[in-house]
Amino acid sequence: MELSAGTITRVNGPLVEVAGGCDLRVAELVTVGSRQLAGEVLSLAGESATVQVYEETSGLRPREAVLATGRPLSAELGPGLLGGVFDGMLRRLQDAGPWLEPGALRGALDPERRWRFTPSVRPGEQVEPGAVLGTVPETDAITYRALVPHELAGTIETIADEGEVTVGETIATVAGHEITLAHTWPVRRPRPAAGRLSSGRPLITGQRVVDLLFPLCQGSTAGVPGGFGTGKTLLLQQIAKWCDADVIVYVGCGERGNELAELLEDFAAIEDPRSGQRLMDRTVTIVNTSNMPLLAREASIYTGVTVAEHYRDMGYDAVVIADSTSRWAEALRESAARTEELPAEEGYPPELSSTLAAFYERAGRFQTLAGAQASVTILGAVSPPGGDLAEPVTAHTRRFVRAVWSLDRQLAYARHHPAISWTDSSSRDAESLAAFKAAEGDDGWAQRRREALQLLMDADRIESIAQLTGVESLPSPERVALICARLLREGVLQQSALSLNDRYCAPAKQAALLALVLDINRALLASANGGTAIERIEALDLSDVARVRDECPADDVDAVTRLGAEIQSRIARPR
């Protein structure tokens, strides 16, 4: 199927010139040299082509052959992705050798594996694009739905009987086209849907500071900027483990091998608290570590979002996590520098901002071709050089995402985790979520959020004054604010990823914990205004408030309410 395209005339690192390449197209995928390295056509001039090779080109020589493939960089989509580990070009890593020699990786799916297929249509039926032809139990958690391709409609001519099929076998013939269980899709092209819908359904992450203060809708986007060690990876991994989406696509983009090994171990060991299935069963992991080829890193986030769209088309809510988009941007910068494109800011090519915007645009809540509602949510870590939040990738990301969870070095340094800053973070989804909560019967949600944010800001301001004048000179209400903001930080916002009770917190317990602190705040204020000496208020032992999140299970609302009642009675009768 591969067509000869020409021979190498020059090798300059990952850039290769090819003679006799007149049949090639720009952006076409080619295989280069005797080791069949993957490459992409960058430009054409007369009889020659310039190809950018995705793998290490050490030892590659002029006169070696280049073969065309006839298609752009594409992902192989079909059952078997869930639970799998792939490189940035969606090539299977699990059964590859211990060392990633150039040219060693091939496809995404196991061509031999047999899947139990159940048809959903009968011969003679009329089908539209996106209709379900049949299903395969891909994992215990997710049923794979084989769909009619987006440009195809017509009569079912043949359909496979219930039975075992491989990904390459024909399962149906529609209007003269043979359809197999798997297909390929060019990763840089968004998969079509019938239309965009406004969202309003929350993505519950189980992380209190996110769900309570800077929440996200399904189909939305969030950027997570923060210097090294501030907790981006742990936060995103917590969301990958505990959020209530159907499918997670985790893209380790130019990051560490060790942390992915640990994550994969966790995915295999931990059960989803809702379905009881292994987390692995709903997760696709794409890993292009920082020492793997740069161009495959550049491709990895597109590969990831394409896989997510694929499950969205089946009607699932998918979340793409990209850690870190800064490493992707650096790969973009490198390939631009090699092609001698004129750089804009800090060496990045001028298309950085439009490329970022287009990437985040692939998120959304959609009506699928088949009429279902489904979503793709995108969460991207940003690693600003020197922690400089004005640098281009951070600055542009902030413009294009709906929520920013900005990680603060001072908080991380003080071991306040997750170190999400309440002053630099924001969420444009908060209002629509307030409406959703109200419709669900909780009309105090927005009010509690406002109060909490206000308390945190007030305390910051008061603290900076106290640093100059000492706490003693402050009026009582301000001293109450200091006490309660501390309870809010330690008892509600802090959440250890390592605590078995607290790594995930159910929405009801989240609400109860926040109400606990806000009620204490109101009671203490009333008490202070009623004439109780501030020293007596400060002497109250409220340490249980900081401990209760960790001491009772993720959904134990009662323990929180009991503590609230007990503390209220103590405030009413301070000893």
Add this chain to the structure above:
Amino acid sequence: MTAARMPGEEHRDEPVQPEPQPIEYSSTASIRGPLIVIEGVQDIGWNEVAEIRLVDGEVRHGVVLDVSLDHAIVEVLEGTAGMRLNGVRTAFGGGPMSVPITEEWLGRVCDGRGEPLDGGPPILGSHRREINGTPINPAVRIPPSEPIITGVSAIDGLATLVRGQKLPIFSVGGLPHLELAAQIAVQANVAGEPFAVVFAALGVTHADAASLRDTLETRAGERETVMFINTADDPVVERLMTPRLALTVAEHLAFECDRHVLVLLADMTNYAEALRQVSAARGEVPTRRGYPGYLYSDLASLFERAGRMRGRRGSVTLVPVLTMPAGDITHPVPDLTGYITEGQLVLAADLHARGVYPPLDLMGSLSRLMRRGAGEQLTREDHLELSDQLYSLMARALQAAELAEIVGADALPAADQGLLAFRAALEREFLSQGQQEARTVEATLDLGWQVASRLPASALTMVSRQTLAARYRGGEPDAEHGHVG
């Protein structure tokens, strides 16, 4: 000990064989900066090594940066000064830069290219391997989860080094980071399992090189160390090869010979400066502070060679040492290093000035993998609780110290004064130790309790009652007085 895996088994190693006389090219078309253009070449690969013979017989080394049907651009590692167009003869080596793959490296001291400096015979092996390395398949990695004991309390007790981890030392000029690195190199061990230390000195002075050699001598006797020394006056391009060479040898010792290998690379700032210089000479577009845009990926291509692999006993652990220019942690070298490594050990000038060795700044330091690599079965069951407790007390002691700067120590509440005394004791009794003093984990943790026990038991809120009963050494474990809060 024989290798568990043979060279050539899973890498594309080249067997060493008597070479047919390689073709020499004398058609040098141009020389510019470090680059020479050679015409009429045949069958040369990208990144291939070259030997360049000058008229007077001097031999220089190069690599192919760009190759076409009929010419190759070669970067000369030693520079082109003194070269002429006529009379230069270049022969190509048939492949990228490589090193012999053998256990014979153990016990040897070599220069930055692997040539002996110790008067011993050249290191040979049956096979050679490219030094750029091949990425470990992330799907075969296993998470690091066992400690390396360095004998240094500050590290073992509070920022445990874990096998397969990469944990850098961030320092500034004038601090004893080389001494600390050498001490770690001499003392590190993994409870009797096969071990080795690979030390690559990068751009160090001759004086530092000599003292490093002296210190490591003790261990070289046991054939457990390999030293590669690239001094400040060695060619800059060679500095880019030395760590790759060291890591290739380390990977062989770890993943084919079943050893736990600790690699120390000092000083990585010199390495990064060499990279910047070479990049500028190639005319590449600079980014922050003149460093090339690929600095992150380049450093990662070194640091990510640390790790553990499924089905193999050995491991590669990496401790890069770097000096932060002007003490600035946001400088690209420490910054990008921090983005790649799993934590950092930060040395502080004020501790050094107070005579504390090693001057480890606890609050800035963190071993991200410590939770998996220390504790019950690994070090001691009270380890993680104790270290959390010491960290949290130290954080509060620093707050108290800040307050003391404003109002004076005498004006502080008793509890805060207790914290200041705790901090002083921690620095004096726990952090400080001799450069030749190797402490066991037991001794380190006991010292930690000795210091913590100066405070009332009620102040140790991060420790469980059980642990407190077993380890607390203060007067009255349930004392109500002097409550710190």
